[in-house]
Amino acid sequence: MTAPEAVTLAVPQFLEAPITNIQFPTPELNQESDNAASGHSFDIVLTPIVPEPQVSRYERNVHVQDKDEPFEVKKGPLDCSEELAVVAGWEPLTHPEGASFFYHLSKRVFTDADVRNPETVVRIGKAVEKAYEEARNASISLDPSIELVLELMEKGNEECGYYFVDHEKRVIFWFQDHKSDLLMCNIRGVERKSHIRYALESQYWRHVELFPNKRSLPKDVVMKLKEIVMHAHAENITSETCLAPFAADEVASMLGLVDLLMNSDTDDSVHKEREHSVWIVARLMRLFCNAKFVNFCGQPGARLNVDQSLYRESITRPKRIFLRLMNVMLFGSPDAQSKALHRIWVDDTIVQPRWKNFIDRLTTEWNGYTIFSTVMLAVDISFLGVSFVQAQPSAIILTYLSTLCAMGSLLVSLILAGQVNDSRRGSAEAVASFMVGMSHSMLGLESLALMLSLPFALLIWGMTFFAAALSTLIFRTSGVVAISITSPVWASVFILVTWPVLAANDIHVSHLRSWIIEHVSITDSSAVATPSLV
Numbered sequence: 001m002t003a004p005e006a007v008t009l010a011v012p013q014f015l016e017a018p019i020t021n022i023q024f025p026t027p028e029l030n031q032e033s034d035n036a037a038s039g040h041s042f043d044i045v046l047t048p049i050v051p052e053p054q055v056s057r058y059e060r061n062v063h064v065q066d067k068d069e070p071f072e073v074k075k076g077p078l079d080c081s082e083e084l085a086v087v088a089g090w091e092p093l094t095h096p097e098g099a100s101f102f103y104h105l106s107k108r109v110f111t112d113a114d115v116r117n118p119e120t121v122v123r124i125g126k127a128v129e130k131a132y133e134e135a136r137n138a139s140i141s142l143d144p145s146i147e148l149v150l151e152l153m154e155k156g157n158e159e160c161g162y163y164f165v166d167h168e169k170r171v172i173f174w175f176q177d178h179k180s181d182l183l184m185c186n187i188r189g190v191e192r193k194s195h196i197r198y199a200l201e202s203q204y205w206r207h208v209e210l211f212p213n214k215r216s217l218p219k220d221v222v223m224k225l226k227e228i229v230m231h232a233h234a235e236n237i238t239s240e241t242c243l244a245p246f247a248a249d250e251v252a253s254m255l256g257l258v259d260l261l262m263n264s265d266t267d268d269s270v271h272k273e274r275e276h277s278v279w280i281v282a283r284l285m286r287l288f289c290n291a292k293f294v295n296f297c298g299q300p301g302a303r304l305n306v307d308q309s310l311y312r313e314s315i316t317r318p319k320r321i322f323l324r325l326m327n328v329m330l331f332g333s334p335d336a337q338s339k340a341l342h343r344i345w346v347d348d349t350i351v352q353p354r355w356k357n358f359i360d361r362l363t364t365e366w367n368g369y370t371i372f373s374t375v376m377l378a379v380d381i382s383f384l385g386v387s388f389v390q391a392q393p394s395a396i397i398l399t400y401l402s403t404l405c406a407m408g409s410l411l412v413s414l415i416l417a418g419q420v421n422d423s424r425r426g427s428a429e430a431v432a433s434f435m436v437g438m439s440h441s442m443l444g445l446e447s448l449a450l451m452l453s454l455p456f457a458l459l460i461w462g463m464t465f466f467a468a469a470l471s472t473l474i475f476r477t478s479g480v481v482a483i484s485i486t487s488p489v490w491a492s493v494f495i496l497v498t499w500p501v502l503a504a505n506d507i508h509v510s511h512l513r514s515w516i517i518e519h520v521s522i523t524d525s526s527a528v529a530t531p532s533l534v
Helices: 031-036 117-137 193-208 219-238 250-266 275-294 321-329 333-344 352-384 387-391 393-423 428-439 447-475 480-504 509-529
Strands: 045-048 090-094 102-103 109-111 147-152 159-166 172-175
Touching: 045 117, 109 117, 109 428, 117 147, 117 159, 159 193, 172 193, 193 275, 219 250, 250 275, 321 333, 333 352, 333 447, 352 387, 352 393, 352 447, 387 393, 387 447, 393 447, 447 480
Parallel strands: 045 159, 109 147
Antiparallel strands: 090 102, 102 109, 147 159, 159 172
């Protein structure tokens, strides 16, 4: 007979009788722990926390002794049972990533605190007792699958962070009302319970990700994850404004990973403890749930494409005269960079897949600009070495300007490439922090657009000054025949080069023609309407 399928990721309770209307046991402090830490008095203060980022496992930086001495292995087979033994009801567990933590089966409590320390185990025990007492006082029903997590805070010995976990609803909760900026993830305008639920579910999966041990992996969870990943994959293939927080190749890799989980999810293994598989599912589910929260999934103002801004103040405003002038002077590059930046920074949220593609494109462009700038420098220096150029001061000055612009393009390209490769390529947190800083500057994101435009614009100015120097030399030293031949070509090249610059700034010949016709017609109408004087 096949065992019933698990429906939650809760750590199972190994009881002899089936569970029917069982009240959660009242935690009691271990007498040995009290005696071990006698003389210590703790007045525990419980503070609501969220798993991400307030369970600071990755910031503990516990140092080991720097002793250059080999460990002596005792004779016979190695026995670690003493180190791995249960301490006052707390079982030591090891995370798939290597971190150690503790779990109390009867009280269903997880903690990263080292309860092998007598003083710590007393503090944690008092925190457990107070947490369940406060929950009962708040008339909160605690089902048998409810779990509690405790985190010792760094502010003082008396403060302890806590949160409860409901595996049936897949949310975290507290015994008191709680507002948390960390839970909101910088998302503004959250007004509905159905919306904040995605944030709580994302934190729930973060909890499972932090404590995946002693859990089985239900088939329905894996199937749900597969449906989400398949939808994200299809959206990546068919839409350029996909809301999935991953690139197409990353989603394809996830799909293959989920297929492996499905294939290994047989009837024989579904109820076994599989902490590595649980961690994989929890990590992916957390990221997708967080994306739903960020995009206001299920709300009247849901974001339906990645470019869509949900806030009224984010509507594009007319650009200042200074920015329009700089756009013309920099050959339309700031406008192009600004459009690209607003596609990857939407409502103070980074679109990670687009950012990676954007940085890769910029890096390729900067590498090209360094080559062109180097060539331009060589051309300028060679041009200055020509003997009859020395007799043309204006050509020399223009060549100097060309050299300076080419050198500026080369230096800016190298500086920007070095900064990007240093810290802003892969880390979403670093990218978001950088973008927030730039958006709060005087010109907002336009200042970043101007900065990214410099390598291209300086290189173009270097070529422009060199062209001017060459034109000065041609028209001042050549005869009538040479000038008559080169003048039409020079004019044609000038028009063709100016055309894309004007078009990038929405200046077209057709618009000029319409403007002339409109003003001429107004003038003619005014002349007809004015009575003649006799």
